[in-house]
Amino acid sequence: MVKGVRFLELRDAGDPSELADAYNRQGADELVLLDISASREGRATLMETVNQVASRLFIPLTVGGGIRTLDDARRLLSSGADKISVNTSAVESPALIEEIASRFGSQAVVVAIDARRKRVDSRASNEESTHPSPKAAWTVTTHGGSRETALDACEWAERVESLGAGEILLTSMDTDGVQTGFDCELTAAVAGRVRIPVIASGGAGEPRHFAEVFLKGHADAALAASIFHFGQYSLPDLKSYLRQEGIPVRVI
């Protein structure tokens, strides 16, 4: 088994068929198509985009954003998605995970967890000097990170696995967009609690960060956003670097 490198693409980022061809050439292992604004603004993901991408790109395709019902999932799966990613709606209604998994199989259900590190308040940090440092913990957020829940990320991960999730797409809201590296501590904490694959997301800025999240974070796959599409590193370069580091990756 190899460590996967997945591409994250946000809707409206370009012509879907051109994107599909580009990913194929680059050797992405999977594609995650996310309509991040859907949950916030209540928009539905464009099925036509899914259909066009799936007609030209023959690697696993995950689609997320604004999926609230079994019927939303069914429509996207029949348009060509292989997996459905749920986040806010799963927190609001955990039964949705069970419903999609029992109808379409666990392999079709990805639960996205947006986690933010719990702040240690000043009183707690004073105690830190005399007591062992408190164990790191992360809170689940929803609505694109704008709302905090009472859920602990590790406990929620265990819960979604028991409800039938096939994979966890784990994003650190602390490192997302910062490009200073994945939160390996968070990834390792979650990966150690579940038997399903954990895909790390948030913070990738250079190839070294991927090696770290596989080796220290025990991630099964890592998500690369458009940085590799337009930036200075290409996906083939990343993969040959990882192979040199002794990490098993698919090189085409």
Added chain:
Amino acid sequence: MIAILDYGAGNTGSVRKAVKYLGYSAEPADSPESVEAATKLIFPGQGHFGTMMKSLHDRRLLEPLRRWLRAGRPFLGICLGLQVLYEGSDEAPDVPGLKIFCGRVRRFENVFKVPQVGWNQIEICRESRILAGIPTGSYAYFCHSYVAPVMDGSVAVTEYGQKFTSVVEKSALWAVQFHPEKSGDVGVQVLQNFLSL
């Protein structure tokens, strides 16, 4: 006409998209008549062994499928479409398989993460038309909890905690444990090899 066996659970949509991409047309076949009328048959697998056998039976597809295989007509099984060719599966111990190959399909042993979900390599054991143009060590996309034993008919094997059959052949019958419709260029080549026969 290329028929994609439709028993209500399989991933007919993505297989059909891939076939269409290669310039062939394929129709889902959900009746004995539509199977009989086909020139080639693709069995796309996904789901539970027992549910699949029941569904094939309920849709009166089991007998046409047996006849097809007995007659040695061109067949490509995918994932569960490979497992169905054995004597049975531990996933549904009381349900017999199609018994084209000897041996039982068993659950993965000695691995932490089951199902195997992701890319893995195929090690080619002997030459086969279905793998024309595909080098040994190529990566394919797998998603399964149960595996078929390695045996004489194995064309390629894969290792995940244990070795299992990832490609099998018997005259014009081929079956792959991975998903060619999700295995990038390698998978497209497998489909092309089958379609152009």
